[in-house]
Amino acid sequence: MSTPTILEKIKAYKLEHIAACKEARSYSDVEALARGADPVRGFQASLRKAVKQGYGLIAEVKKASPSKGLIRADFDPPALAQAYERGGATCLSVLTDGPSFQGADEFLTAARNATSLPALRKDFMYDTYQVAEARALGADCILIIMASVSDAQASELETAAHEWGMDALIEVHNAEELNRALHLESRLIGINNRDLNTFETSLDVTRGLIKHIPEEYLIVSESGLNGPKELAELAMYGARCFLIGESLMRNEDVESATRALLANPLTAAHGGGM
Ligand SMILES: O=P(O)(O)OC[C@@H](O)[C@@H](O)c1c[nH]c2ccccc12
Numbered sequence: 001m002s003t004p005t006i007l008e009k010i011k012a013y014k015l016e017h018i019a020a021c022k023e024a025r026s027y028s029d030v031e032a033l034a035r036g037a038d039p040v041r042g043f044q045a046s047l048r049k050a051v052k053q054g055y056g057l058i059a060e061v062k063k064a065s066p067s068k069g070l071i072r073a074d075f076d077p078p079a080l081a082q083a084y085e086r087g088g089a090t091c092l093s094v095l096t097d098g099p100s101f102q103g104a105d106e107f108l109t110a111a112r113n114a115t116s117l118p119a120l121r122k123d124f125m126y127d128t129y130q131v132a133e134a135r136a137l138g139a140d141c142i143l144i145i146m147a148s149v150s151d152a153q154a155s156e157l158e159t160a161a162h163e164w165g166m167d168a169l170i171e172v173h174n175a176e177e178l179n180r181a182l183h184l185e186s187r188l189i190g191i192n193n194r195d196l197n198t199f200e201t202s203l204d205v206t207r208g209l210i211k212h213i214p215e216e217y218l219i220v221s222e223s224g225l226n227g228p229k230e231l232a233e234l235a236m237y238g239a240r241c242f243l244i245g246e247s248l249m250r251n252e253d254v255e256s257a258t259r260a261l262l263a264n265p266l267t268a269a270h271g272g273g274m
Contacts, residue, residue: 005197006066010100011148014124027129033136040165041118043091043141044188047218050090051240054265055231058120058220059089059258060245061111064102067199072249077107078114080254085115087258093120093243096137105137112138120169124148131160141167141188146177147196158184169220178209187217190243194223203230210237228261235266 004012047056061084063075081092094111095103103122112119121139125131126149134142142161144154154170161168162185170181171190181189191209194201201224213219221234222243231242244261251257 006100006199007145007148007196010097010124011126013099014097015126018127018129021133022129027132030129030132030136034132034164037135038113038138040135041116041140042167043118043120043169044167044218046090046118047188047220047241051218054267055235055262056090056218056220056241057088057258057262058091058093058241058243059084059087059248060093060095060122060243061107062093062095062101062103062245062249065246066100067194068246070102071246077111080249081111081115081117083254084248084258085117087255088262089117089258090241091118091120091141093122093245096121096123105133108137108139112140125157126153128156128160131157131164131166134161135164135166139166141169143169143171143190144184144186145171145192145196146181147171147173151180151183154180154184158186171222172209173205175209175212178212182213188220189213189217190220190222191239192222193225203234206234206239207237210239228264231261232264232266240267 050056061077061080063072064070092111094108095101096105096108097103108121118140120141121134122143125142144157158168167188168186169188169190170186171192172178172181173192191206193203193205206221219239220241220243221239225242225244226247248257
């Protein structure tokens with residue numbers, strides 16, 4: 001057998017982790033918590049509203065990553081979430097994976113509770129147990145990574161998310177994953193510029209895939225985005241939503257960095273888009 005890729009390693013430990021969580025807390029207990037969670041804030045709805053006037057920004061609360069190691073030592077999820085909100089972010093994304101991203105479930109709840117923004121649970125999802133868990137933590141949207149799940153799994157996760165009133169962001173990295181994603185119900189697609197197996201990152205991934213996505217879809221360009229010029233350039237291709245972590249997290253003043261990024265959006269009215 002060839003050596004496992006990072007995504008395969010993550011999947012292996014995540015499946016073990018899920019099994020342990022199920023032992024510690026039954027599915028019906030998690031369901032009860034999910035039923036009592038703070039009501040859903042419309043994640044996709046907020047993005048759709050934002051793109052009428054500018055960009056939709058999903059700002060990520062991210063301490064570390066497997067490719068970059070520690071990104072931000074001074075890491076206070078509620079304070080960061082508030083800085084994002086004041087800077088004009090539309091939604092939050094919060095990493096809850098511990099082993100690879102130094103994230104935690106509590107970060108999601110704390111960040112979301114500190115703001116009025118909808119929040120994405122950023123994790124590797126394989127089981128509807130995790131979807132109920134996401135809602136119990138307060139999540140408004142889950143991530144489904146097509147590179148890591150079967151079609152049946154993707155559809156099951158999506159159905160569970162929708163049953164809980166959450167949105168599902170369907171993440172793709174190549175044409176084959178995109179074609180599979182287009183058979184799902186969700187109209188929210190994330191194009192990950194980073195290959196989760198090799199970490200190679202290129203904005204050409206967005207440039208190449210976006211033209212194959214029908215108009216009714218809301219597209220989020222994810223990863224490796226560094227500044228307003230890049231956003232404007234991708235906006236010319238029709239991207240209006242962006243998921244950004246590292247480049248914002250590396251600024252001491254997260255609020256100003258967020259505001260600067262969103263200051264001059266290239267909107268359809270300015271001639272961008274297709
Ligand atoms: O920090 P960046 O390069 O701005 O990327 C953010 C986000 O896109 C990235 O964290 C991400 C995209 N898809 C993922 C799936 C799992 C973990 C992380 C991710």
